[in-house]
Amino acid sequence: MTESTIAASGEGAAQPAAVVLPLLVVAVIAAFLLSVALGPIPITLSEIGAALTGGPVDAMLRDIILDLRIPRSLMGLAVGAVLAVGGTAMQGLFRNPLADPTLIGVSGGAALAAASFIVFGASLAFIPDGLRLYAMPVAAFLGGIIVVLVIQRLAQRDGHTDIATMLLAGIAVNAVVMAGIGLLTFIGDDTQLRTINFWMLGSLGGSGWGPLSAVGPVSLLVVLACLALARVLDGMMLGEREAQTLGFNVETAKRLLIVAVAAGVGTAVAFCGVIVFVGIVAPHMVRIAIGPAHRPLLIGAALLGGILMLLADTLCRLIVAPAELPIGIVTSLLGAPFFLALLIGRSRTQSV
């Protein structure tokens, strides 16, 4: 064996992350510009530039760019990033590439709370009109967090969180939550039923600088928190016991990850409804491209999650313009075939 092969392999024959991550950054910028430009009213890049720099541009176009399209696209990036990072963290925690944040009940809990608010909210007369806009997101956020805490509580065994029990408890509690939502759609009137359905399918349509000021900072914090725990997630690839034997504080990391993901996904779901598959698809695709090391994986998944959300949202606005398709329909239509391919590919490699 020559010295040069040793040196080359020591560095790793290729560092795919060093190539893929910059490409994803470029793609994020491209998807962002695309999503701002495309819509019922097409906008040119020079008009976007003019609106941003205070140059000469039609006042209505400026309003559309600055108050509708840009906050909406930033919202897409933030929501996509937090869903994908939440998915990455849950896959690492459950040691399963098919895991996503819905497993810990955050989406279901938020959906139940939101549906309750849609059906019973009108009778909550004590809420001042000014706060009504935020009352439903707050209810959804709290609903998500409460259900996560219930599931985590059920999975406590001798002072540690039993991940396998948590998975099973999550399935059971999610079933109860879904029954609750079913009951609410049964007792709700037609308008409420339609609102619940729309919310369950997700949309970035409610975006604006206000919601973004909540979702943006929370998403950033959650991404940073997960990045800080990237090395524990690496150790967890060997199993919880082995990660502990390597000196990692696995119990604390588990709790922090669950709380961070619940808060991040809870906030996103509260404003945008349930958006499926981004949390599974984005981390899986990035893992195939750059490998399982969590620091680059989390960054790549955040970027790709944002890209997927922007592309899906742009499609939603274009397909039935001037109306809008719920984004969950697009992410499911594109995500489900990918998910099936993943399942088939997995069973094939496992049978070998």
Add this chain to the structure above:
Amino acid sequence: MITARNIRRRIGGLEDISLEVPAGACTAIIGPNGAGKSTLLDLLAGRSRADSGAVEFGGQPIADWAPLDLARRRAFLPQSLEVAFPIRVMDLVMLGRSPYHGRVSAQEDRAAAETALRLTDAWHLRDRAYQRISGGERQRVQLARVIAQIWRPGSQDGEPRMLLLDEPTASLDPGHRLAVMRLLRDLAIAGIGVVLALHDLNDAARFADQVVLLHQGRILSEGGPADAMQAEVLTSAYGAEAEVIRAGDAAPVIVFR
């Protein structure tokens, strides 16, 4: 180096075990399936707590060690070799260096991983996907990971170092099995305390300095291989008639009939 005093653990069925595992020696824990070998190894490694009794490592209760300090001095090779996601062999072995993060240079980590992979005859696998190599190759790669975990070049500082292995040769061909047993003996000679659960009694007879025979959660016999592995006690432990063939100074050969 590791001292266990009167340890019991209901789950795993260990009853009142007292044991002294010295540094610089190779200790083999033998016994039939379900005797409690893995449970005992876990307790000695500080990976689980005894219901009663005490385990000390380097003169200090093992639960009092800071997790990272312990991780740099004690490594454990489990029976299960599964890794959750597709990973390159070199990256897997580098996971063994996690406890050194921020303490030693990346080159030193890499050198330790390379040395460990060469010691286990797995260096040629370094760029392969772990999930695509054979079971025996995986076992050698995981062995390299745990060796890398306690590897400190030129360390003669007398700090205790311990390697605990749960059936490290279970999936290996005869050539690699002997190579790994020789490697473990050499690591013991270099001052590391080596403890392993083992099914191959002839390997235990040949390579271990101390043998502990477990049966139904109790120590049935212990001591040097010749003392601990007498025909009668082996027969009663394994439920099959054992014959111990001795020829001069060579290690005894054990045959079951």
